[in-house]
Amino acid sequence: MNDTPGWTSPGSASPDGQDGTGVPRPASPADANGSAPQWSKEQPPAGQWQPPTAPAPGIPAPARAQSGTGWGGGPHPQWGPAPAAKPGVIPLRPLTMGEILDGAVTTMRRYWQVVLTISVTVAVISQVADILSQRYLVPGTPKVDADASPAEQLSQTADAVQSTMTGMVPAILIAMIATLVCAALLTVVISRAVLGRPVTIGAAWQEARPRVLPLIGLTLLLAVMSVAISVVAMLPGLLAGSAPLAAAGLLAGVVVVVWLGIRFSLASPALMLERQGIFKAMARSAKLVQGSWWRIFGITILTQLLIFVFSMIVAIPFTMIAMLLSPEGIGGLLSGTSPENSWSFLITTGIGGVIIGAVTYPISAGVTALLYVDQRIRREALDLELARAAGLPGYGG
Template sequence: MNDSPGWATPGSSPSDPSDGERQGAPAGQPAPGDQKWSAQQPPPGQWSSPATGQGTPQQPPQQPGQGWGTYGQPQGGPYGGQYGHPGGPGPWGKPPAAKPGVIPLRPLGLGEILDGAVTTMRSHWRSVLPITLVVATVVQVISLLVQKLLLADLVVSTNGTPTPEELVNSLGSGLSVTVATNFLDFLGTVVVTAMLTMIFSRAVLGHGSTVSEAWRDARPQLLRLIGLTLLLGIGLTLLGAVLVLPALLLDSYGLAFAGGLAWLVLAVWLWTAFTLASPALMLEKSGIFTAFGRSWKLVKGSWWRIFGITLLTFLIVLIVKAIIVMPLTLIGILVSGTGLTGLTDGSAAYSWGALIFSAVGLIIAQMVTMPMQSGVTVLLYVDQRIRREALDLELARAAGVENHASGATGG
């Protein structure tokens, strides 16, 4: 066991509820040979109260309907504990979960996942910021030059009715720009995702990571991550072609619409089922198909939860991009120097001013959104492994936390 990404052998720990009950031990007690529990367990019947001194502390008379909380002070409710419920940090409550890094080592809630991503961006900005800034700048500069080169000779119709030649020219130029810029974005996203995954994995343990360390850890799996992402994208595209193209060839637009709708549902379902394949591949040092299988197993039974968190993250990213990019793009169009003619015929949209301001906006937006997306995905992966494989025990050992009990709740 070490502090490097990967943490534990996948699937080596028991999953889901009460392992002691599954293996024949009484509920709440460790089963023989159960590795999920710490080797140092307190002897039965030896729990002591928080009061100091010798002997049994004297308690004041308990009033009806009133329990006793921390240090023998009365609390409301029939169970005692702080705030009058059994989960409080009193003598009867569980200890708070260890938090060596950006998240507590227990099953996470939505707020904790988002907070963990933001906390990592803020506390490890010396590593996160250079990676996103450099990659986003390189991608946007190349994309700007590609757009200007491919759209420089685009003929814009001035009479409102484009000729067939103008239509073909516009379609070809637009398609070329879309393919080129999307491919550049894809490569940049893969590189950033690979490196940020390593930074987030160390942040969970409370360890920092330099840019060189993140690159060193990510580089061996980079080609596999590119292959995994391409394979998923190509597979979803082929699925759409199978469901839609036959209907279009038969001129059955209703059937084509139904096929497109079915493809959309299947694409969302498959994308969610494989959303944890990227961190599984990077952190477990596995192969492409093994990573797909790991994601399928981890998401199974939690599809709606993971879909909801992923969708919410996507909407947050979309809103942030719109807030940053759209005003700068509009400013670029207004200062492009093409005047009202450029605004009406659309030529201002690919002027130098518009392209430069749009690129600046995208660089700023990606510096915020790319770490957010990568962080949420990594923390979802960690959360699912804690829930199913008791990964928190391995993380606690790697972080040097002693006597960590799996499933501990926060105080």
């Protein structure tokens, strides 16, 4: 039953002799004589009620529903929530995984000059450090003595891996720092892209420059923390001389490192956009991630999987070309001579690495920044502040 004046439900009993329209039913002649009305035995078929929004069978829909206009030529009323405002690359509401990925790609496509300049520069720096490390610091392919015992072969392999990892440490640190600096600059670009405002490289660097040192400190702290957790987890097995126990400890350490990595994954944009210190940014990230760990973990894993697939698509052809251009060629590889330290091999694979970095850095940084924006929209109604900052009507100055 509807309390609106003049409306009752179809077929319901109407008070005071009304017929359901709010208008009194006129009395019949039988009512005037004071006797019960006499109805004919032949009655028309019962009425078939239809929902108000659906036309009766065989009757076309009203013209206003087809033309999109209502009574009097006005706009057709729209049912359901109004679409969210979208001044930039994302709608200002809680985002889906597809919208986060699309926002990162749209930012790269719409502001490609700024984005590619930043990402290509960082990729070149990372690849140069990697090439120099592999050329001068990393030994060649380890040679294991075939006549040695299994324990000696295992020891030789472990020594070779240790030498390789030690030689790659400078390149890894440079790549981590360069990647995070790239993420910082791209975070500034994305923060403007959300509002639909372009930004120049100079303006992005001017805003990001005061935060570079804290970002480097954050990167090193997270790296040292990850290594320390892994070493502590393996320590019981190493002290006991038990390889299975050390492997189990390493696995447990990796689980803890992944959990902490997701928990602090939003520290970089918090440090950049909120001007937080290192530890406050980490605490801010932990607060934003709380209750959404699995969602952020899933989006991060999917993003990294897409990046890995794209990297393999680009890296495999460049690796094959590098082998063909190396002095030993494919035959040298089959004969056991490794071309990995030759200049031709390193430069060719480095070109492929630059292409990979130029595309994947903006995607990775964009997803991280938009995850931060999404979590603040969900928890703190950041969409209202963004709409106000974008100057949308109806949100204040």
